[in-house]
Amino acid sequence: MQNPINILIEEHKLITRFLSALEVKVKEMETENRLDEQFIDIITDFFGSFIDRSHHGKEEDIFFKILAQKELDAEMKEIIIKLENEHEMVRKYISQIIKSKSAYLNGDLNALKTIILDLNAFLKLYPQHIKIENDYFFENGIKYLSVAEQEEMQNKFNTLHPPAILQKYIALVDNLEAK
């Protein structure tokens, strides 16, 4: 049987690749003092549809939910709260970026600064979020699940968030890197 954690780790690899492209883009917007409207749309789609809906969806709506039925140790409980809070922060950044983009397009040129601040905050937050999940949470969390529960988790990942979604975003990042 495949370990469902591998899917999440694969997704982290893709997010990390996206973050590298994002870092370059943020610096470019900062230097040129110009909003790249098309790239902002790519960011909000990647953050919203891939990171939040598909990836956090697997973590929060499936993995965390199974763990909520277990008797977790204190450290694991704390980590889950921290991870949930960070997912919430990502949602906040997405909605702020969408708002700032329309403010900028409506003539508020200062909104670019807010977007850059939010993106830099995201770039700071997310790598450590991935690191905690990869180095601690996944490995320790999966130990609470029976083999049957792990299989069930894998099936839910695949039915609720079909692999085609990951493939779509791999193609997007491939394309960004080729530019």
Ligand SMILES: [Fe+2]
């Ligand atoms: Fe997460």
Ligand SMILES: [Fe+2]
């Ligand atoms: Fe994650």
